[in-house]
Amino acid sequence: MMKLRTGAWAAALALAAPLAVAAAAPSADWRDQVLYFVLTDRFDDGDPRNNDQGRGEYRPGSPEHYQGGDFAGLRRRLDYIRGLGATGVWVTPPVANQWLDPSGHSAGYHGYWAEHFMRVDPHLGTLADYRALSRALHGRGMKLVQDIVVNHTGNFFGYRRGEWRADDPAAGYWPHPDSPPVARPSQWPFSLNDPRRAEDRRAGIYHWTPDVTDYTDRAQVLGWQMSSLDDLDTENPTVRRALRRSYAHWVREVGVDGFRVDTAFYVPPDFFTDFLHARDPQAPGIARVARAAGKPGFFSFGEGFGIDGPGQDTQTRLIESYAGPDRLDGMLNFPLYGALGAVFGAGRAPAELAERIQTMMRVHRDPWRMPSFVDNHDVDRFLAGGPERGLRQALLAVYTLPGIPVIYYGTEQGFTAQRAAMFAAGAGSGGRDHFKPDNPLYRLLGELAALRAGEGRLFSRGRPELLHAQAGGPGALVWRTHHQGRQALVAFNTADHELLVDALATGLPPGTRLQGAFGLDGRPAEARVDAQGRLTLRLPP
Numbered sequence: 001m002m003k004l005r006t007g008a009w010a011a012a013l014a015l016a017a018p019l020a021v022a023a024a025a026p027s028a029d030w031r032d033q034v035l036y037f038v039l040t041d042r043f044d045d046g047d048p049r050n051n052d053q054g055r056g057e058y059r060p061g062s063p064e065h066y067q068g069g070d071f072a073g074l075r076r077r078l079d080y081i082r083g084l085g086a087t088g089v090w091v092t093p094p095v096a097n098q099w100l101d102p103s104g105h106s107a108g109y110h111g112y113w114a115e116h117f118m119r120v121d122p123h124l125g126t127l128a129d130y131r132a133l134s135r136a137l138h139g140r141g142m143k144l145v146q147d148i149v150v151n152h153t154g155n156f157f158g159y160r161r162g163e164w165r166a167d168d169p170a171a172g173y174w175p176h177p178d179s180p181p182v183a184r185p186s187q188w189p190f191s192l193n194d195p196r197r198a199e200d201r202r203a204g205i206y207h208w209t210p211d212v213t214d215y216t217d218r219a220q221v222l223g224w225q226m227s228s229l230d231d232l233d234t235e236n237p238t239v240r241r242a243l244r245r246s247y248a249h250w251v252r253e254v255g256v257d258g259f260r261v262d263t264a265f266y267v268p269p270d271f272f273t274d275f276l277h278a279r280d281p282q283a284p285g286i287a288r289v290a291r292a293a294g295k296p297g298f299f300s301f302g303e304g305f306g307i308d309g310p311g312q313d314t315q316t317r318l319i320e321s322y323a324g325p326d327r328l329d330g331m332l333n334f335p336l337y338g339a340l341g342a343v344f345g346a347g348r349a350p351a352e353l354a355e356r357i358q359t360m361m362r363v364h365r366d367p368w369r370m371p372s373f374v375d376n377h378d379v380d381r382f383l384a385g386g387p388e389r390g391l392r393q394a395l396l397a398v399y400t401l402p403g404i405p406v407i408y409y410g411t412e413q414g415f416t417a418q419r420a421a422m423f424a425a426g427a428g429s430g431g432r433d434h435f436k437p438d439n440p441l442y443r444l445l446g447e448l449a450a451l452r453a454g455e456g457r458l459f460s461r462g463r464p465e466l467l468h469a470q471a472g473g474p475g476a477l478v479w480r481t482h483h484q485g486r487q488a489l490v491a492f493n494t495a496d497h498e499l500l501v502d503a504l505a506t507g508l509p510p511g512t513r514l515q516g517a518f519g520l521d522g523r524p525a526e527a528r529v530d531a532q533g534r535l536t537l538r539l540p541p
Contacts, residue, residue, distance in 0.1 A: 010393045010492040011519035026141030030299045031368045031460045034449050036086035038409045039377050041109040042421045046072025055180035057099035057107045064106040067426040071129040075136050080435050085449020088143030096121045098154030102176040113154030116187040117246035134255045143257040146250055150243050151266040152229035156184050159210040169195035169208030189238055207231040234267045240274050241283045248289040264302030264322055272327045301330035301371055307338035310352050316363045330369040333403055340374055344394040345386025350477035354469035372403035383416045392520050393492055399448040400459045400490050412442040451518045458486045468501055476501050476539055493539035501537040508533055
């Protein structure tokens with residue numbers, strides 16, 4: 001069909017005219033968004049004055065400690081982010097954190113070890129700095145997504161091995177009073193964290209439990225400590241009210257447009273009905289707060305770290321149980337992530353991805369609002385083990401399948417280290433900045449965003465139908481996607497040799513003319529469906 005120079009082949013052919021690469025008008029619909037996910041401490045240091053809070057937590061060059069990224073740095077790079085075609089920025093939790101764990105060997109630079117859910121961590125700047133970031137995003141027609149944690153605080157206590165007793169939460173209790181900046185959370189009621197005190201024990205703010213030992217045990221997952229982080233009793237009405245009040249603060253005071261909920265699997269699904277929709281006049285649900293703040297389209301999605309193998313859907317169904325009209329609006333699509341990596345990164349048969357797409361469309365009520373990704377801060381980067389040609393194909397799949405594309409910072413610069421810094425002084429940067437808009441991956445992402453924004457929203461609204469998938473090794477994968485009369489074929493060749501997909505049944509009317517919309521190595525040539533609705537595709541290596 002077309003001759004290419006090098007690399008694995010992938011292309012999209014559409015009935016529409018060829019797409020021009022141009023910025024699309026901002027859309028309020030979350031299906032039209034492309035999110036850029038930043039680990040704020042590792043992105044850019046705009047104000048060195050807030051780097052070191054004097055407690056040993058700031059160690060330039062150490063990947064386990066604070067490096068200096070902040071709101072000021074992020075704000076000055078918004079045009080760089082927008083140049084990727086991103087329409088929103090997702091930031092790691094900005095709340096006041098436990099700065100060092102009890103061992104002192106690692107820091108809470110990532111934001112997931114809260115000590116106060118309503119204060120900005122000083123390493124990132126001030127509340128005024130956060131508001132300035134929000135205004136700058138909104139002034140560009142972009143959205144702000146804040147990462148939040150409802151399952152736990154930092155690691156302020158634990159239990160000595162072998163001494164914990166379910167009937168006596170004081171037995172074996174081991175506080176960590178020397179962890180900076182505070183001995184325990186400074187926000188009530190989370191400060192009530194010592195079961196040796198009658199008041200704290202009576203309040204029951206925490207599950208007085210040790211670390212999870214069996215992640216297949218649902219009771220442990222919901223009620224025990226994950227990675228030694230103090231597990232909140234999210235069925236306690238006092239905890240629920242405090243969390244609603246805490247996170248409503250960021251909607252009202254900063255203008256946050258959406259929440260990504262960390263470790264959603266570690267709280268019961270019905271927690272989110274209360275968290276988002278509670279009618280409590282003193283602490284209403286977040287969706288109600290957002291509507292009152294003029295944000296009726298507030299979007300909330302959760303993290304459920306679960307990947308299904310071929311022929312399985314257990315994790316997919318568990319993920320789906322957290323989403324719905326009275327729960328979260330969406331969930332991160334971890335099963336799709338697993339299949340993308342297996343096929344485009346590890347060379348597994350395209351049939352695995354085809355099956356995953358079919359399962360996704362069968363199980364999920366609304367796959368179009370499930371954020372999709374090729375890697376993030378909790379897993380190895382795609383390029384840590386996969387080839388760049390595979391990354392390019394995986395990204396094309398993300399942008400042409402149902403779901404909200406999420407780009408992890410540094411992907412556009414070819415990062416291989418999980419949490420390396422983008423700025424020269426940060427850990428893993430190699431002593432140089434990495435904000436280069438001429439990088440081929442940066443340009444590719446801009447082109448993919450334009451592809452997705454065009455074609456009558458075919459790719460952000462369309463329903464894929466699998467037409468061909470190689471089994472038993474690398475090979476061809478082809479699907480047809482359609483929406484409101486518009487259709488496209490998306491084709492991949494993951495093998496390192498040319499393939500012929502002969503007499504492909506397209507489901508299109510005889511004689512349909514297909515124009516090239518996009519190709520990873522150049523726009524595909526025009527093609528025409530034969531009198532039987534079939535098409536022969538010659539796919540270069």
